[in-house]
Amino acid sequence: MSDKPVPTKDALEKKKSSDEGEGEGKSRASWVLGWIVLPGSVIGGIFGGGVLVGANFHDSWITRAFVWIGELF
Amino acid sequence: MNWNRVKAVGKLLLLFGTPLLVVLGLFGSGVYVGNLYRHGITSFEKEWLGLDIEVAPPHGSEGDASKKDDTAKKDDAPEKDDAPEKDEAPKKDDTPEKDDAPEKDDAPEKDDAPKKDVAPEQHPAKDTPAPTPQPPAVVEPTPEPAPPAPVEPQVDPLDDALTSRMGVPVTVGVKVLVDDALIEQHADWIDYVQRTVSQASSIYDKQFGVTLELVSVGRWGVPTEGMSSGELLEDVESRPREAAQLVLGLTGRPLDDRTSGKAFTPDAEGPYNGSAAVVYAQKQRRNEHVRGVLHELGHLFGALDITDPAAPGYKSGSWMSYAPVAPDQAPWIDPENRARVLARKDKPFAPQGSMSPAPTQESPQ
Numbered sequence: 001m002s003d004k005p006v007p008t009k010d011a012l013e014k015k016k017s018s019d020e021g022e023g024e025g026k027s028r029a030s031w032v033l034g035w036i037v038l039p040g041s042v043i044g045g046i047f048g049g050g051v052l053v054g055a056n057f058h059d060s061w062i063t064r065a066f067v068w069i070g071e072l073f
Numbered sequence: 074m075n076w077n078r079v080k081a082v083g084k085l086l087l088l089f090g091t092p093l094l095v096v097l098g099l100f101g102s103g104v105y106v107g108n109l110y111r112h113g114i115t116s117f118e119k120e121w122l123g124l125d126i127e128v129a130p131p132h133g134s135e136g137d138a139s140k141k142d143d144t145a146k147k148d149d150a151p152e153k154d155d156a157p158e159k160d161e162a163p164k165k166d167d168t169p170e171k172d173d174a175p176e177k178d179d180a181p182e183k184d185d186a187p188k189k190d191v192a193p194e195q196h197p198a199k200d201t202p203a204p205t206p207q208p209p210a211v212v213e214p215t216p217e218p219a220p221p222a223p224v225e226p227q228v229d230p231l232d233d234a235l236t237s238r239m240g241v242p243v244t245v246g247v248k249v250l251v252d253d254a255l256i257e258q259h260a261d262w263i264d265y266v267q268r269t270v271s272q273a274s275s276i277y278d279k280q281f282g283v284t285l286e287l288v289s290v291g292r293w294g295v296p297t298e299g300m301s302s303g304e305l306l307e308d309v310e311s312r313p314r315e316a317a318q319l320v321l322g323l324t325g326r327p328l329d330d331r332t333s334g335k336a337f338t339p340d341a342e343g344p345y346n347g348s349a350a351v352v353y354a355q356k357q358r359r360n361e362h363v364r365g366v367l368h369e370l371g372h373l374f375g376a377l378d379i380t381d382p383a384a385p386g387y388k389s390g391s392w393m394s395y396a397p398v399a400p401d402q403a404p405w406i407d408p409e410n411r412a413r414v415l416a417r418k419d420k421p422f423a424p425q426g427s428m429s430p431a432p433t434q435e436s437p438q
Contacts (some may be wrong), residue, residue: 050103
């Protein structure tokens with residue numbers, strides 16, 4: 001019932017090719033984001049948090065516990 | 074059936090336990106590394122991030138809780154060089170004469186303000202012989218680990234009169250004004266002021282039975298340059314005290330012509346204690362204002378400067394002296410000034426506008 005203009009064949013092909021280009025770019029960026037940046041931030045955050053705790057609360061029980069464990073190795 | 078249940082529980086444990094272990098392992102290794110390199114990390118935080126924290130000693134030295142015992146000796150050696158710390162025991166044994174002097178030196182050994190403060194008190198107030206060779210003893214490589222334990226109980230014995238004065242509880246409300254120079258240097262200036270007053274209060278409580286209560290902290294709108302200490306003091310004195318009994322102006326500017334502060338000092342028989350003081354920063358100290366605050370508060374309670382290098386109080390580094398003392402030396406006050414403060418500690422503070430600038434004391438340190 002709608003009067004939408006039907007895209008021509010050429011127009012469809014053009015659109016498809018440009019989508020593929022964008023898709024490649026997007027997928028690479030999302031791969032970097034998903035596999036490098038995000039995990040790196042999470043891991044770095046956890047490790048960095050530990051570093052700050054170890055440096056600034058060296059007398060706390062948690063630091064002593066981890067240091068004790070570390071010294072077992 | 075049971076076997077299936079065990080398997081299910083095992084899977085569940087694996088499912089949740091593994092990630093937990095990984096996270097804990099990461100965090101734990103961070104803690105271990107942080108503890109290992111805490112000197113560098115805290116230095117970075119202080120110097121680059123501008124955080125107002127204490128820089129931890131290098132790994133393996135003094136502060137390392139887990140290894141304290143093992144490394145105690147190593148730690149001492151370097152520390153000795155800095156301050157007249159460890160003379161006590163050895164000297165006492167060797168030369169009974171010098172017990173007084175060396176003991177003083179000992180107490181002020183380490184960083185923790187409150188702990189060390191008490192230590193210096195040990196020195197018998199009256200005995201202090203003028204000729205006692207001062208802190209050369211420090212050089213002695215006595216392997217005493219500065220014991221934090223003696224700190225608390227080691228208060229100078231007082232005679233009966235002073236002991237009873239010590240027992241009189243006095244709480245003083247303090248308002249602190251902070252100038253822009255200090256705020257620039259300490260982003261956490263309110264915390265800084267709280268810490269400073271808290272340390273000073275702890276020391277005054279042990280030495281005089283006086284507790285300082287921080288009533289308010291405010292910005293002090295004075296030019297960061299161009300005002301003399303006298304002008305700053307007059308400005309502080311003119312500020313409303315609100316509920317406080319005295320006002321301290323802390324400035325971030327460094328010692329001005331070796332002046333660490335200025336305060337109204339009452340006469341020995343005066344009816345009022347002083348109620349306003351200005352304290353400059355002493356950059357070489359960990360907390361730049363604590364010693365200055367102790368000194369200027371002492372003036373407000375009637376304590377006097379010790380300028381004679383031959384005086385025992387000067388030699389031992391009383392905080393009322395002009396003597397250069399090691400940055401880490403624990404605060405200690407000479408017996409004479411301690412008696413003055415104890416005698417005046419419960420006098421009322423001068424009402425606003427009643428102090429004339431005449432009796433001020435400058436305090437080079």
